[in-house]
Each structure stands twice: as C-alpha cells, then as structure tokens.
Amino acid sequence: MASGTADLNGFVTSDTVDHYDRIVSEAHGIAYVEYTYVHPLGRSEPNQTGLHSDAHVDGMSRVALIIKQRGALAGMQLAHGGGQTEPSLLGGEMPRGASGLPIPAHREPFPAPQPMSGSEIPELIDAYVAAARRAVSAGFDVIEIHAAHGYLLNQWLSPLTNQRSDEHGGSMPACGFRSESCGAFERRSVTRSG
Numbered sequence: 001m002a003s004g005t006a007d008l009n010g011f012v013t014s015d016t017v018d019h020y021d022r023i024v025s026e027a028h029g030i031a032y033v034e035y036t037y038v039h040p041l042g043r044s045e046p047n048q049t050g051l052h053s054d055a056h057v058d059g060m061s062r063v064a065l066i067i068k069q070r071g072a073l074a075g076m077q078l079a080h081g082g083g084q085t086e087p088s089l090l091g092g093e094m095p096r097g098a099s100g101l102p103i104p105a106h107r108e109p110f111p112a113p114q115p116m117s118g119s120e121i122p123e124l125i126d127a128y129v130a131a132a133r134r135a136v137s138a139g140f141d142v143i144e145i146h147a148a149h150g151y152l153l154n155q156w157l158s159p160l161t162n163q164r165s166d167e168h169g170g171s172m173p174a175c176g177f178r179s180e181s182c183g184a185f186e187r188r189s190v191t192r193s194g
C-alpha cells in the first residue's frame, strides 16, 4: 500500500524503510512493497517510489533487506500510471495512455492523455523489464505487475480506455500488447543472474 514516503524523485527515504520496518512482522509469508513506477512518465503521486533508474536500486535494497530480516519474502509491485496522473507530476509532460480518452477512475477528472505512439510501446516494455531486473538485483523475490485500478496496463486492457485502431486495440483490447509484454519477461529472462 502506497506509503507516500519517497522523495520527489522516487527515491526511498529513511521514512520508507521505517514504514516497512513497522508494518512487516514475522507473521508475513510475503510482504509486497507499494506500487512503484517503472518509467519517469509513470508517476501517479508526488511521493511514490520509483525503480526507473539504476540509482534507485540501493534504496530499494534497504527495504528488501528489512522485509527479509523478518523472515518474509520480499515482493515488488511495478506500476505505470498512464493517463491516471497529471503533467505537474511528469515535469510538465502530457500523460500517456492507450488512447486519448480520459481515465474515468478517480473523483477528480484527469486530462485526456496522449495516445502512446508505436515507438513508445517497446520503450514501455523495456522499462518494465529493466525495473523488474532492478527489483531482483535489489533483493526482491517476487514481482507483481500492477494491471488494475485504472493504471496504464488496465487502460490497455479496458475498452473504456483502449479504442485504438491498430494491432494494440480491437475487439480484444490490448491482447497484442499484453502478450508482447508478458513474452518480454519470459524471453529476456528476468532472473537473479540478470
């Protein structure tokens, strides 16, 4: 659950480590760290944790260590907010989405996102794979891909927000995108050895 303890660049702070120190106990079999953005345009909240660069690994390894010291497995939830965010959180850039449809998932209206271009799709998949590798190198045992709650992968999967006319839309929205991204994890073997 989002702790809102990262700094404004997504780095883990001592508050983040203290938070997991406080909430994880010996009773946990596995403890998941909050939704963590994989790409600079994937941020949904000001103090959200990120794993979008190698510089973020050290801080996250402190969190993984605290969890594992309790005897639990450490889980990481990787996310991208897609259109469920605002330019002010993205250095002024327009949020990206599957289509240009605003996300109907919040009390406040979000601006209509910019539809992702063909070249942004492989970049996004690369960002997920790179973040997953960083999580593994930080010591995490399990990776969860957040594809719900109206965030980007949910936006690809829903006909409410994916009305693309290319191979990433259609009658089974995002099927192509989903199998492409899942396949990327398999083919590019996100393992402890890299």
Ligand SMILES: Cc1cc2nc3c(=O)[nH]c(=O)nc-3n(C[C@H](O)[C@H](O)[C@H](O)COP(=O)(O)O)c2cc1C
Pocket: 001, 002, 003, 033, 034, 035, 077, 146
């Ligand atoms: C402050 C806050 C932070 C949250 N952070 C996350 C998160 O990081 N990842 C996630 O999947 N859901 C997150 N959620 C959503 C809740 O986990 C979600 O509502 C819950 O799974 C629903 O469970 P319930 O039906 O028992 O309330 C968050 C919710 C709140 C209120």
